[in-house]
Amino acid sequence: MTTKGPISQFVTEHYKHFNAATLVDAAKAYEQQLEQGNKMMITLAGAMSTAELGKSLAEMIRQDKVQIITCTGANLEEDIMNLVAHSHYRRVPDYRDFTPQQEWDLLEQGLNRVTDTCIPEEEAFRRLQKHIFEIWKAAEEAGERYLPHEYMYKMLLSGVLEQYYEIDPKNSWMLAAAEKNLPIVVPGWEDSTMGNIFASYCLKGELKPSTMKSGIEYMTWLADWYTENTQDNGIGFFQIGGGIAGDFPICVVPMLYQDMERTETPFWSYFCQISDSTTSYGSYSGAVPNEKITWGKLDIKTPKFIVESDATIVAPLIFAYLLGW
Known part of the structure; x- marks a missing residue:
């Protein structure tokens, strides 16, 4: 094992109790999973791509610290939006004090707010729309169908977006994933900006819904992948949100x-969830890991961790530990 860097040494020395201690325990157990030859799935909810998790997640991908990712459609597209339009983003740290009129003013400026960060609609969404439509259309005309992330991979690997890059491409987790052809599962992709754009082309008769493979096809693909990859070793589950x-x-x-x-x-x-949801009634996000035993997802002996904190703080620290930073 390589010598740990200053971030890892800091959390090991100072994070001794409560959620801080669980963070270290979860990171060490994650590392042990990989050392045992197990694979790891990372799941991304929330706005982790807009939070620029790619700064650490991309390196996790390059160093084979994650073997499969499941994410929302928003996280799939927002990493690429940050890649091509970062300089046009606007941070609004005083967003808690905004009036409805101020929110409306952001809309009129084409700025879609995610907490303290505004995504520039014209530069982000529209820079991608033309290119992704051409890829969707070409597939349809060729009688081909792909999963949502496969279309994104085609766009990234084609090089058509390089003219727009506004961050160091090494900090884009989607680009790192595309270059590695990392398996991605995107349930509910329709609930995303690109999903809405695709639906609009279907309504206009320019595309057919069948050109996009469905969530059921994601599940059947995942079933085969899970079966194949658990023949000799296990697969861990690292859940963000x-x-x-x-x-x-x-x-x-x-x-x-x-x-x-x-x-x-x-x-x-293995199971770890980073969540700021309190334990609640009927909420999946607030369910403690033991509840998953009753649903046949986790074993009694599965190492289980829940870090009740902000994932934008916790995830980069755990990734830093795994990367030896």
Whole structure:
């Protein structure tokens, strides 16, 4: 094992109790999973791409610290938007004091606010729209169908966006994933800006819905991938936030052994969730890991961690530890 850098040494020395201690425990257990030859899935909910998680996640991908990612459609596209339009983003640290009129003024300026960061619609969405439409259309005319992330990979690897790059490309996790052809699952992709744009072309008769592969096809692909990759080793589950990005892929295990009756299907070998959701009634994001035992997702012996804190703070620290920073 390589010598840990100053960030790792700091958290190891100072993060001794409560959520801080759980952060270190989860990071060490993640590292042990990889050392044992297990693979790891990272799931991204929230606005982690707009929070520029790519600064650490891209290196995690390059160093094989993650073998598959599940993310929302927003995280899939917003990393690329940051890649091509970063200088046009606007930070508004006083957003908590905004009046409805000030929010309306942002809309009229083409600035879509995500907490304290405004995404520039014209520079971000529109710079991508022309190029992704051409890729969608070309596939349809060739009688081909792909999953949402595969179209994004085609666009990134084609080089058509290089003219727009506004950050160091090494900080784009989507570009790192495309270059590695990392498996990605994007449940509920329709609930994203690009999903809405695709739907608009379908409404105008310029594209067919069938040109885009569906969420069911993501699940059937994931079922095959999980089965193949658990023949000799386990797969861990590192969940950032909650929602569909976490709930969709974790369900592949009970689906395989309950619905497919493949009783030899192993449980996830590790589980960690970073969430600021409080334990609540009926909320998946607020469910403690033990609840997942009753749904056939985790084993009694599965290492389980929940860091009840802001993922924009916690995830980069855990990634830094894993990268030896």
